[in-house]
Amino acid sequence: DTEVTQTPKHLVMGMTNKKSLKCEQHMGHRAMYWYKQKAKKPPELMFVYSYEKLSINESVPSRFSPECPNSSLLNLHLHALQPEDSALYLCASSHPTSRSYNEQFFGPGTRLTVL
Amino acid sequence: KNEVEQSPQNLTAQEGEFITINCSYSVGISALHWLQQHPGGGIVSLFMLSSGKKKHGRLIATINIQEKHSSLHITASHPRDSAVYICAVSGATNKLIFGTGTLLAVQP
Numbered sequence: 001d002t003e004v005t006q007t008p009k010h011l012v013m014g015m016t017n018k019k020s021l022k023c024e025q026h027m028g029h030r031a032m033y034w035y036k037q038k039a040k041k042p043p044e045l046m047f048v049y050s051y052e053k054l055s056i057n058e059s060v061p062s063r064f065s066p067e068c069p070n071s072s073l074l075n076l077h078l079h080a081l082q083p084e085d086s087a088l089y090l091c092a093s094s095h096p097t098s099r100s101y102n103e104q105f106f107g108p109g110t111r112l113t114v115l
Numbered sequence: 116k117n118e119v120e121q122s123p124q125n126l127t128a129q130e131g132e133f134i135t136i137n138c139s140y141s142v143g144i145s146a147l148h149w150l151q152q153h154p155g156g157g158i159v160s161l162f163m164l165s166s167g168k169k170k171h172g173r174l175i176a177t178i179n180i181q182e183k184h185s186s187l188h189i190t191a192s193h194p195r196d197s198a199v200y201i202c203a204v205s206g207a208t209n210k211l212i213f214g215t216g217t218l219l220a221v222q223p
Binding site for chain 2: 006031033040041042043045048050055056088090092094102103104105106107108109111
């Protein structure tokens with residue numbers, strides 16, 4: 001299995017809703033990433049988990065809460081989002097021993113719309 | 116100035132043409148990555164380079180470490196090659212530094 005899966009593909013939520021994005025990989029990768037991508041822009045790194053521990057938080061607002069329950073799963077919990085949070089949310093994973101080479105495998109993304 | 120610069124930003128080609136996209140970077144790197152993203156879609160890693168040249172089908176990627184420059188070439192371009200091509204570099208951390216992307220449209 002050489003892919004990263006993300007669910008749901010599309011999500012529409014109100015500003016008072018609580019929802020979660022899910023990412024899964026079965027490649028034995030021990031680094032997992034959340035990115036946010038706005039239209040016509042490159043991805044922006046949000047969080048990095050390394051060996052199930054949060055290693056990088058790029059000053060992301062607390063309305064985004066990541067969770068890594070095990071080495072294959074990565075969640076992003078969403079609460080009280082703003083319309084400007086509407087974007088494509090991408091998950092990626094990489095092998096730990098390729099730290100500096102960092103070949104990342106991306107999922108298809110979740111298209112989030114906040115009303 | 117961005118640490119990773121790509122050119123051109125937009126490129127329109129006719130089917131069958133040879134295409135070149137350029138990437139220059141200003142930081143020390145361990146590897147350079149070429150990524151492809153179709154409209155509304157996820158990102159696919161095309162190449163990871165630390166030196167020399169790699170070829171995969173109609174795609175060729177080269178890197179010149181001394182000049183801090185890489186090129187992605189597409190031979191015999193096809194409409195299905197239409198996508199955004201992103202150059203990114205990696206170094207000592209888990210972070211990728213992305214270029215702004217090149218939007219390629221190949222017309223039949």
